[in-house]
Amino acid sequence: MELLELSRLAYDLRKDTVDIIVSGKGGHIGGDMSVMEILVTLYFDQMNISPENADSPDRDLFVMSKGHSVEAYYSVLCAKHFLDLNDVKANFSKFGSKYIGHPNNKLPGIEMNSGSLGHGLPVCVGMALAGKMDGRNYRVYTVMGDGELAEGSVWEGAMAARQYKLDNLCAVVDRNRLQISGNTEDVMGHDDLCERFGSFGWNVIDIKDGNSVEQLHNAFEQAKQVKGKPTVLIANTVKGKGSAVMENKADWHHHVPSEEDYRQIIKDFEKRKEALI
Amino acid sequence: MNNIPNRKAICDVLLKNAENDKNIVVLCSDSRGSASLAPFADAFPEQFAEVGIAEQDLVSIAAGFAHCGKKAFAASPACFLSTRSYEQCKVDVAYSNTNVKLIGISGGISYGALGMSHHSAQDIAAMSAIPNMRVYIPSDRFQTAKLTQALLGDEKPAYIRVGRNPVEDIYSEESCPFEMNRATVLQKGTDVSLIACGEMVNPALNAAKLLEKENISVTVLDMYCVKPIDKEAVTEAAEKSRIVVTVEEHSPFGGLGSMVSQIVSSECPRRVINISLPDEPVITGTSKEVFDYYGMNGEGIAKTVKNALSAEGI
CATH class of the missing domain: 3.40.50.920 (Rossmann fold)
Incomplete structure (x- = not known):
């Protein structure tokens, strides 16, 4: 798919995501919106993954380390035909539902359970190391939140990824600068994120606009060329991206739009999508 | 008096099986010596991963391995494995249902005078309370070997606690009745x-x-x-x-x-x-x-x- 088409697809999937949240009466909407282009670029531009090759040992692997953005993940998995959107919308968070509020690998397309932060990167280290051991060419991807980087286990994984020269591993930080309690820099600052990963021996790519499919595409392509070390993309995104109603608002971390907000948000999505040429 | 600790019995079984099974992977957290797994690391360096003193990492990496078809044996002192990496055992191993065998070495009060930081008198309670986690505490080296061999044959999570010191034999090479999950x-x-x-x-x-x-x-x-x-x-x-x-x-x-x-x-x-x-x-x-x-x-x-x-x- 053309990159422009993917940028437009991201807005369609934003609507699906908001619909899932409204239906389930809850969801981590802010981070869903910020991570959308990252997921779309991975699933529709970068990764060798589809329902047809879901059991292949050579498929690319993805772990949603920021598992709370599961509604965005569901919408992408629906668009990839792993899941059925109507089924997700009808059942998300409902009594007895298999569509719970964090990724679960009983569902097709989801490799590992997540929800507790700081697990995705070290798990991906194991997957990438297994690939090296077996001489397979698959790549391993994970997306972490920026608030998540306060978890010490992230840095344990970062050390091991460098130690084992895992150039088949690419981590993405959804750097939206907001977490539940407010600005990440006020809660536990890491404005020197690039230097931190750099000092751990990683190849670091700072993406100015982490909601740009084109910039993400270029960064992922660059990462593939780097040998002997893992790559992290610092994707500078906007929390709540897509509508002024929720953009850069910490209290939209977990939020259900009112009917009025919903109408405005959908209108904004349409406008933003149309503006993409 | 027997002078072979149960942990060595685990290593012997893994060594024997790894020759014909490239999917057996052993992980240690700077614990290959204390886990008696140095012979495995020496014999099969390509099937061994050292993660350093990072028990959370140990368990998550083992889960990643297992997700890619490996039979992962993650060995670390039981005191750290069952507490420091408890959440990784819960989420990445039991909940994600990965084929990781968690080997808690020097379990119970084996570390003696090193004190409570090094004792694991809570591991049965902690591990048993996790759905989809099995807990095994073999009594002697012969039973430990039988158990390890049996665990190689399944694909589900398990926690195994062994002590640091050699213990008296209960069974013998010739007679060690063993049925999985039967006393x-x-x-x-x-x-x-x-x-x-x-x-x-x-x-x-x-x-x-x-x-x-x-x-x-x-x-x-x-x-x-x-x-x-x-x-x-x-x-x-x-x-x-x-x-x-x-x-x-x-x-x-x-x-x-x-x-x-x-x-x-x-x-x-x-x-x-x-x-x-x-x-x-x-x-x-x-x-x-x-x-x-x-x-x-x-x-x-x-x-x-x-x-x-x-x-x-x-």
């Missing part, structure tokens, strides 16, 4: 059932010998499978005796004693006595000194049994 009945009696696991099986047998001299008839069960516990064996043992006594190298809460008490109280009410470590940092000493001090030896167990029987008017 081993070491002897059958009619007055008291002693149900023990791990290093406490041998003192339980010693107690049985002492009691028999006083014409007290004793059943001894080696309940290496703490979870899933052999409910049938517990019920049968309770039905056929007057009292039940459990013995474990664990805190008084949530371990073998708690589980046996649950089963007996619902299936076949009898008086159940739990012999365990106390709910406090244990006294400084070697394993033997500590067990002797708390009455977790043949004499101590026999004394507890006799007291309990006389309290019952027997």
Whole structure:
């Protein structure tokens, strides 16, 4: 798919995501919106993954380390035909539902359970190391939140990824600068994120606009060329991206739009999508 | 006296199998020596991963390996494995259902004088409380080998605790009856059932010998499978005796004693006595000194049994 088409697809999937949240009466909407282009670029531009090759040992692997953005993940998995959107919308968070509020690998397309932060990167280290051991060419991807980087286990994984020269591993930080309690820099600052990963021996790519499919595409392509070390993309995104109603608002971390907000948000999505040429 | 610790028995089985199974992977957290896994690391460096002193990483990486078809054995001191990386055991192993075998080495109070930071008297309770996590505490090197071989044949998560020091043989090369998830009945009696696991099986047998001299008839069960516990064996043992006594190298809460008490109280009410470590940092000493001090030896167990029987008017 053309990159422009993917940028437009991201807005369609934003609507699906908001619909899932409204239906389930809850969801981590802010981070869903910020991570959308990252997921779309991975699933529709970068990764060798589809329902047809879901059991292949050579498929690319993805772990949603920021598992709370599961509604965005569901919408992408629906668009990839792993899941059925109507089924997700009808059942998300409902009594007895298999569509719970964090990724679960009983569902097709989801490799590992997540929800507790700081697990995705070290798990991906194991997957990438297994690939090296077996001489397979698959790549391993994970997306972490920026608030998540306060978890010490992230840095344990970062050390091991460098130690084992895992150039088949690419981590993405959804750097939206907001977490539940407010600005990440006020809660536990890491404005020197690039230097931190750099000092751990990683190849670091700072993406100015982490909601740009084109910039993400270029960064992922660059990462593939780097040998002997893992790559992290610092994707500078906007929390709540897509509508002024929720953009850069910490209290939209977990939020259900009112009917009025919903109408405005959908209108904004349409406008933003149309503006993409 | 046997001088081969149970941890070495694990390494021997893995070494033997790894020759023909490239999917066996061993991970250590700067613990290859203390886990007796250095021979494996030397023989199969391409199937060995060192993660450094990072137990959370150890378990998550093992889960990643397992997700890609590896049979991952992650070995670390039980004290750290069952607490520091507890959440990784819960989420990445049990909840994600990855084929990781968690090997808790130097378990219980094996580290002796190193103190409570290095003791794992809570691991049965912690690990058993996680859905989809099995808990095994083998008694001697022969049973440990049989268990390890059996675990290589399945794809589900498990936690295995072994001690640091060599322990007396219960079984032998020629005779080590083993059925997965079934207790081993070491002897059958009619007055008291002693149900023990791990290093406490041998003192339980010693107690049985002492009691028999006083014409007290004793059943001894080696309940290496703490979870899933052999409910049938517990019920049968309770039905056929007057009292039940459990013995474990664990805190008084949530371990073998708690589980046996649950089963007996619902299936076949009898008086159940739990012999365990106390709910406090244990006294400084070697394993033997500590067990002797708390009455977790043949004499101590026999004394507890006799007291309990006389309290019952027997």
